Amino acid sequence: MRLRWSFRRLAWMLALLAGLLAPLAVGNPYYLQVLTLGLIWAIGVYGLNIVLGFTGQLSLGHAGFFGIGAYTVGLLTLRVGLSFWVALLAAVVLTMIAGWLVGWICLRTRGHAFAIFTMAVGVIINLLIDKWDSLTNGQVGLVNIPAPNAIGPVSFDSAQARYYLVLVFLVLAAYATWAILRSPIGRAMHAVRQSEELAAAIGIPVMRTKRLAFVLSTVFAGVAGALFAGYLGYLGPDVTGVDITFDMLLYLLVGGMGTVAGPLVGALLVGALTQVLQAFQQYQMLIFGPVLVILIRFFPGGLAGIPAGIRRRRERGPNPPPLAAEPIPAAREEV
Amino acid sequence: MLSVEALGKSFGGLQAVQDVTFSVEAGSITAIIGPNGAGKSTLFNLIAGAVRPTSGRIRLNGEDVTGLPAHEMAARGVARTFQSTHLFQEFTVIDNVMAACQLRGGAHLWDALLRTDKLRREAGALREQAMRALAFVEVAHLADRRAGTIPQEAQKRVALAMGIATQPKLVLLDEIAGGLNPEETDRMMALIRRLVDHGMTVCFVEHKLRMVMQLADQVVVIHHGRTIAEGTPAQVSRDPAVIEAYLGGGGIAAGG
Amino acid sequence: MTLLMQEVLGGLVLGSIYSLVAMGLTLVYGVMEIPNFAHGHLYMLGAYITWFLLVSAHFGYWPATLAAAVVLSGIGALLEWVVFRPLRNAPQVHAMIASVGVMLFLEALAQWLWGPDFQRMPTPYGRVLNAGPFTVSEQQLVVIAAAIVCMSLLYLFLKHTPLGMAIEAVAQNRTGARLVGIRTHRISLITFGLSAALASIAASLIAPIHLIFPAMGTMVIMKAFAIIVIGGMGSIPGAIAGGYILALAESIGGAYVSTNYQDVIAFALLALILFLRPSGLFTKGV
Numbered sequence: 021m022r023l024r025w026s027f028r029r030l031a032w033m034l035a036l037l038a039g040l041l042a043p044l045a046v047g048n049p050y051y052l053q054v055l056t057l058g059l060i061w062a063i064g065v066y067g068l069n070i071v072l073g074f075t076g077q078l079s080l081g082h083a084g085f086f087g088i089g090a091y092t093v094g095l096l097t098l099r100v101g102l103s104f105w106v107a108l109l110a111a112v113v114l115t116m117i118a119g120w121l122v123g124w125i126c127l128r129t130r131g132h133a134f135a136i137f138t139m140a141v142g143v144i145i146n147l148l149i150d151k152w153d154s155l156t157n158g159q160v161g162l163v164n165i166p167a168p169n170a171i172g173p174v175s176f177d178s179a180q181a182r183y184y185l186v187l188v189f190l191v192l193a194a195y196a197t198w199a200i201l202r203s204p205i206g207r208a209m210h211a212v213r214q215s216e217e218l219a220a221a222i223g224i225p226v227m228r229t230k231r232l233a234f235v236l237s238t239v240f241a242g243v244a245g246a247l248f249a250g251y252l253g254y255l256g257p258d259v260t261g262v263d264i265t266f267d268m269l270l271y272l273l274v275g276g277m278g279t280v281a282g283p284l285v286g287a288l289l290v291g292a293l294t295q296v297l298q299a300f301q302q303y304q305m306l307i308f309g310p311v312l313v314i315l316i317r318f319f320p321g322g323l324a325g326i327p328a329g330i331r332r333r334r335e336r337g338p339n340p341p342p343l344a345a346e347p348i349p350a351a352r353e354e355v
Numbered sequence: 356m357l358s359v360e361a362l363g364k365s366f367g368g369l370q371a372v373q374d375v376t377f378s379v380e381a382g383s384i385t386a387i388i389g390p391n392g393a394g395k396s397t398l399f400n401l402i403a404g405a406v407r408p409t410s411g412r413i414r415l416n417g418e419d420v421t422g423l424p425a426h427e428m429a430a431r432g433v434a435r436t437f438q439s440t441h442l443f444q445e446f447t448v449i450d451n452v453m454a455a456c457q458l459r460g461g462a463h464l465w466d467a468l469l470r471t472d473k474l475r476r477e478a479g480a481l482r483e484q485a486m487r488a489l490a491f492v493e494v495a496h497l498a499d500r501r502a503g504t505i506p507q508e509a510q511k512r513v514a515l516a517m518g519i520a521t522q523p524k525l526v527l528l529d530e531i532a533g534g535l536n537p538e539e540t541d542r543m544m545a546l547i548r549r550l551v552d553h554g555m556t557v558c559f560v561e562h563k564l565r566m567v568m569q570l571a572d573q574v575v576v577i578h579h580g581r582t583i584a585e586g587t588p589a590q591v592s593r594d595p596a597v598i599e600a601y602l603g604g605g606g607i608a609a610g611g
Numbered sequence: 612m613t614l615l616m617q618e619v620l621g622g623l624v625l626g627s628i629y630s631l632v633a634m635g636l637t638l639v640y641g642v643m644e645i646p647n648f649a650h651g652h653l654y655m656l657g658a659y660i661t662w663f664l665l666v667s668a669h670f671g672y673w674p675a676t677l678a679a680a681v682v683l684s685g686i687g688a689l690l691e692w693v694v695f696r697p698l699r700n701a702p703q704v705h706a707m708i709a710s711v712g713v714m715l716f717l718e719a720l721a722q723w724l725w726g727p728d729f730q731r732m733p734t735p736y737g738r739v740l741n742a743g744p745f746t747v748s749e750q751q752l753v754v755i756a757a758a759i760v761c762m763s764l765l766y767l768f769l770k771h772t773p774l775g776m777a778i779e780a781v782a783q784n785r786t787g788a789r790l791v792g793i794r795t796h797r798i799s800l801i802t803f804g805l806s807a808a809l810a811s812i813a814a815s816l817i818a819p820i821h822l823i824f825p826a827m828g829t830m831v832i833m834k835a836f837a838i839i840v841i842g843g844m845g846s847i848p849g850a851i852a853g854g855y856i857l858a859l860a861e862s863i864g865g866a867y868v869s870t871n872y873q874d875v876i877a878f879a880l881l882a883l884i885l886f887l888r889p890s891g892l893f894t895k896g897v
Binding site: 196199200202203204205206207208210211214215217218219220221222223224225226232 | 403405424425426429430434435437441442443444445446450453454455457463464466467468469470474477478481517521
Binding site for chain 1: 640644646694697698701702703704705707708709711712713714715716717718719720722723727829833836837840844871872874875878879881882885886
């Protein structure tokens with residue numbers, strides 16, 4: 021047990037070291053951009069991980085919240101002239117409020133209806149950004165979004181500096197995921213995923229737990245969107261499309277739902293594969309579509325879930341498999 | 356301490372519970388019996404707040420608690436276990452029990468993110484509390500096993516530990532001995548008596564008549580969603596309405 | 612007034628398509644409890660196959676439509692068998708995620724086979740009829756009539772054939788249906804096939820009016836989801852009513868409010884309904 025724990029810590033240390041050294045090793049600015057974007061997506065996927073991996077609710081409006089964060093930063097810096105940092109804070113607050121409101125309404129529904137409802141919310145956000153020309157510039161999008169302002173001597177004009185900025189937020193996202201996972205809140209979330217009825221029966225406020233998970237997920241998405249805007253300097257309505265949500269879902273599934281490493285592993289690995297298959301651009305989903313189907317069938321825990329899967333199989337050993345649980349009448353949720 | 360008055364619940368057009376009335380004394384053991392489909396599990400769901408009643412009242416120590424949601428009932432000291440072995444299969448045993456007793460904790464998101472002392476203290480207290488509950492039901496040695504992988508009797512005991520970890524005043528046990536063999540059932544009965552010795556009040560639903568006769572102070576008989584008899588095991592077993600319910604219209608009691 | 616009539620006609624045409632697509636979606640949901648996110652892409656595939664048969668294999672319009680429906684029902688059944696059946700006992704979200712995977716695959720497949728460009732489907736019903744200021748194309752009438760025929764046939768099938776009644780029984784109570792000897796696996800397979808065929812027919816009907824492109828299913832599936840939530844998930848009359856209501860709201864709203872926000876109407880309506888009645892509009896509150 022102790023050995024495995026320290027091995028895991030070592031792996032994280034090495035990953036962090038690799039993250040710190042990467043810009044020195046990656047000479048090509050294009051690859052650095054690909055890497056930075058991969059980290060930004062990973063931050064968004066950490067959000068999806070909390071709502072889907074922890075609490076088991078499939079939220080298909082995730083890219084919408086990413087878009088809210090991105091456009092908040094884009095519009096506030098361009099039109100109002102606020103500094104990136106103030107705009108970032110505004111993006112966090114705004115996605116939090118939007119997430120709270122949407123969560124408050126959406127979470128009255130469960131399971132399938134929740135997925136459909138959140139998808140509708142995502143489409144509404146996408147359509148609004150796409151059609152509201154006078155505010156968002158519609159299809160044209162926003163260009164020349166200023167880079168983050170310098171903090172004292174630290175300027176973010178260079179791509180390397182912005183990479184490190186993204187890295188800081190990524191580390192925060194991974195840390196927050198880990199801290200939540202190990203806290204009573206994380207336990208409550210995982211309990212809700214396994215059985216809402218049982219969770220309610222033992223006194224876990226199911227609704228409040230799901231709402232918290234949903235708001236957290238939207239905040240992660242909003243931060244990722246804000247960084248996206250500040251990093252790239254331009255934005256279009258495409259980033260809020262439902263296909264972006266599906267991409268993030270793919271990253272999460274490949275990496276591993278409900279784990280701390282999953283979102284990062286998935287975003288980087290799929291991002292790298294996408295680069296390798298670049299000649300294949302339009303047809304990548306010919307491969308990734310079936311990959312998604314195969315993963316969910318045979319490896320629902322993703323890559324990061326494989327060790328746990330093996331451990332579980334070993335544990336099961338000589339004991340007979342547990343009895344199938346009988347259905348329990350649906351627990352009523354508080355409103 | 357618990358009184359149920361003319362309680363009713365209909366699902367769509369189906370009247371699962373229509374008119375159930377009984378009361379439970381503090382520190383007693385009450386058995387709720389009845390033919391299959393009589394509405395016993397629904398009754399527990401109503402009392403535990405998992406389902407909102409369509410008519411009638413539930414009082415707990417005089418307070419009207421009708422229609423309160425499950426976590427409110429849990430906070431008022433009502434805990435229940437489920438009919439089938441039903442645990443968080445992916446959690447370890449100790450995590451199951453800790454999940455069940457964490458509602459008392461006041462740690463919030465900030466504590467989790469900043470990993471405050473408060474969080475650590477509470478985590479320690481929670482673990483201790485959970486271990487005590489596991490020790491009480493004599494499965495402390497399985498604490499770090501995954502719940503889905505332990506034997507059935509142990510799962511039943513873990514379910515019981517989850518019920519009592521919050522130190523409830525009233526415990527509702529839904530067929531806690533279902534599927535156990537006679538020796539295992541004896542051990543479970545001894546355990547239930549110890550709950551009462553520790554100041555808890557117990558209600559249980561059970562098909563095993565031996566357990567009902569030996570354990571219960573009071574028996575409530577439900578048939579077609581109504582109370583048809585209430586009394587000591589001896590009284591109830593001689594009641595013509597009960598005999599009629601079991602042998603006549605209502606089919607045969609399963610288990611036995 | 613003419614404008615309104617014109618929009619109502621447009622709404623009825625669109626509503627016919629929405630209803631056919633939503634019926635298939637709700638049928639699968641009712642029987643298997645899977646919201647099939649790939650359903651719109653089966654619709655897209657149906658359009659392409661019809662187009663291919665018409666243009667490259669020189670089929671007639673109706674033979675091509677029927678042949679595409681048969682091919683699609685095969686593909687639908689295959690999906691049930693290979694993708695969804697193994698996930699029967701997995702958590703709910705797994706089947707949803709799998710259907711997203713299928714969806715991504717089908718879109719890429721269409722792009723690979725037929726390219727990203729828009730295609731136009733020829734039709735023998737190309738004439739436009741004028742009645743004063745009021746214009747209607749033959750194809751529009753064909754869509755409306757064919758949809759009514761399909762719905763009537765489906766109704767007769769579900770209510771008056773043993774197989775159809777078995778499907779209804781499974782939709783109402785899967786375990787119960789199995790207990791009385793219905794082979795639920797076979798029913799799931801057939802339902803999936805039927806649902807895909809309905810989507811294909813809808814696509815064949817509308818394709819001469821709209822255009823064909825790989826992403827044409829995306830908006831349709833989301834509208835169809837809005838419809839079945841409005842109509843109550845699993846309810847066929849609800850899907851039909853919801854389809855026409857939504858299409859009429861869109862075309863009339865689009866004409867009088869703004870075409871720019873036409874697509875928002877569906878989702879705003881959906882959000883409003885879920886907010887007011889989380890269980891859908893035409894379901895009895897429990």
